[in-house]
Amino acid sequence: MLTNGFVLGAAESAAHSFNGGDIVFQLLMFIILLALLKKYAWGPLMGVMKQREEHIANEIEAAEKSRAEANKLLEEQRSLLKEARSEAQGLIENAKKQAEAQREEIISLARAEAERIKEAAKLEIEQQKEKAVAAIREQVASLSVLIASKVIEKELSAEDQEKLINEFIQEAGEGR
Numbered sequence: 001m002l003t004n005g006f007v008l009g010a011a012e013s014a015a016h017s018f019n020g021g022d023i024v025f026q027l028l029m030f031i032i033l034l035a036l037l038k039k040y041a042w043g044p045l046m047g048v049m050k051q052r053e054e055h056i057a058n059e060i061e062a063a064e065k066s067r068a069e070a071n072k073l074l075e076e077q078r079s080l081l082k083e084a085r086s087e088a089q090g091l092i093e094n095a096k097k098q099a100e101a102q103r104e105e106i107i108s109l110a111r112a113e114a115e116r117i118k119e120a121a122k123l124e125i126e127q128q129k130e131k132a133v134a135a136i137r138e139q140v141a142s143l144s145v146l147i148a149s150k151v152i153e154k155e156l157s158a159e160d161q162e163k164l165i166n167e168f169i170q171e172a173g174e175g176r
Contacts (some may be wrong), residue, residue, distance in 0.1 A: 136172065143168050 147164050 139172060140168075143171060 147168060
């Protein structure tokens with residue numbers, strides 16, 4: 001037990017005593033560990049963080065450029081749409097004017113055609129009238145010949161002439 005006691009006693013005294021060499025050694029090892037961490041872990045980690053920061057900044061910048069370009073394209077599209085609406089309105093107005101002109105032309109042609117038909121009808125009426133007058137003249141001529149032949153057969157008095165004229169008029173009226 002003495003042996004055990006001695007080992008225990010030495011461990012107790014070592015635990016309570018201040019060992020400056022161990023502290024310096026541990027401090028030196030800690031500094032070396034920090035230097036190694038700085039060189040092999042902290043430096044690359046900071047490099048990765050710097051790259052990540054630059055990447056994010058580039059992505060933000062690209063997003064801003066894309067947004068600006070999208071706004072520009074939107075404005076262009078709005079302007080093109082406005083222009084297209086204006087052009088469509090112009091085409092509609094032009095079509096209305098053309099339709100009005102065609103309507104006027106059709107009306108003018110219809111009036112001209114109606115006038116031509118009217119003139120043709122007047123001409124035909126005139127021709128029919130002339131035919132009727134010619135037929136009446138023939139009847140008058142034949143009646144005149146008939147009257148002349150009756151007059152030749154007998155000498156007429158004023159009453160007889162009046163009577164023949166009335167008969168002639170009556171026959172001419174029936175001939176129509």
